[in-house]
Amino acid sequence: MSEGLVIGIDIGATKTRLGVGDVSGRIHIKHVYRTTDVAHNIIDFIVDDIKKNFSNFLDKVVGVGIASIGPLDLKRGMILSPPNAPLKNVKIVAELRERLGKEVFLVNDAVAAVWAEKVYGMGRDFRNLVYITLSTGIGAGVIVDDHLLLGKDGNAHEVGHIVVDYTGMMGCGCGGRGHWEAYCSGMNIPAFVEKLLEKKYGGQLEGSLLRQEYRRNYLTAETLFRYAKQGDALAIKIVEEEIGRLNAAGIASVVNCYDPEVVLLGGAIALNNEELVLGPIAKYIDMYVTNRRPKVTITDLGEDACLKGALAIVAKPPPSLREYFRYP
Ligand SMILES: [Zn+2]
Known part of the structure; x- marks a missing residue:
């Protein structure tokens, strides 16, 4: 993918960041929330926030990248039950794909960050x-x-x-x-x-x-x-x-x-x-x-390392994510 916008989501133990950026890793808009305020209905929250704040860009968005606190189940596209955040068995990939009509990619937050370092840093x-x-x-x-x-x-x-x-x-x-x-x-x-x-x-x-x-x-x-x-x-x-x-x-x-x-x-x-x-x-x-x-x-990459990683996994999907977990 050489052009287009990407929605990046960084779900950390303390903060959740939602942003729109481009495939070169530049973040155009970013909103930061406390994870404890949004975790109980994280899917509805993400969809509402995107529709409210990013609807003007949505047709230019080529994919959604999620950098999340683990543990994860990548085959089922799920966040399991992290010890440090109130999330439990969230089928985030399938639900966001269906409700936003975009390809959705998921990796652990620090994994996203190392990929951001590799692609942009x-x-x-x-x-x-x-x-x-x-x-x-x-x-x-x-x-x-x-x-x-x-x-x-x-x-x-x-x-x-x-x-x-x-x-x-x-x-x-x-x-x-x-x-x-x-x-x-x-x-x-x-x-x-x-x-x-x-x-x-x-x-x-x-x-x-x-x-x-x-x-x-x-x-x-x-x-x-x-x-x-x-x-x-x-x-x-x-x-x-x-x-x-x-x-x-x-x-x-x-x-x-x-x-x-x-x-x-x-x-x-x-x-x-x-x-x-x-x-x-x-x-x-x-x-x-x-x-x-x-x-x-x-x-x-500072405090946006994971969010930039969420952009990077869409802009340049890691081959290991494609081969073993059948991401697009
Ligand atoms: Zn431990």
Whole structure:
């Protein structure tokens, strides 16, 4: 497809973005909603929003791309039941295809982002790349030898559930224990920090900005990183020596599995805290990595990486999506 418009939909754990863009990856219009406000009737919401806001363009639209939080069932075009969002068994591909009369493509959100990097971004120059989102949850998209990995159901990239702590101190939203996401995702950082303050750093709370939050029980990932930026010694220690080190271990495991030339980090935690995220990874990754160390850096596509990925899977459908899942 060389011309025409594409509707892109990015369904994340926290935000849902709907946009119209073109096949070159330029986003013309974008609307952002809170996923919890729209998830209960996501199909009606998407159809109404498109008909209300994009009806003037609809005849020029060549397809609809969806980048969604997983797990997915790509053969049936479904979003199953993500641990981090109130969605359950949504047959999104068939329903949108029928109601909009357009071809509809679905992949995991981080998979869409790595495809966007390959088609429009820094990934153009690489045959082997990984995109990792450090956000409400942790996920990845992987390209090996120019081939986009999908797996039997489209879930070949649940790296957030890599085990980084065999003692299983923290429980994960998926039901497992010791998973990377249970320690380092935006949703789970507060519980992890509380546990650390309880078990390990309680004696260092005096004089720390974290003390108030801990007492009142409203610590968030955002405040932890903000206090670290403000120079709070305990916040820095937790961000660098605990979360940062676990990120280094998680990323090293991904590097050991897929041997990428470059690892691109996106998601709100990485985008808002570049130095505090990249610094500890650079410091500790050599402890854990066995393959030749790749470049690890922040995505050049910013917060629209997944939405651009939704455009990219329509503009240039990945061969693996066509061959195994019979997308057009
Ligand atoms: Zn898990």
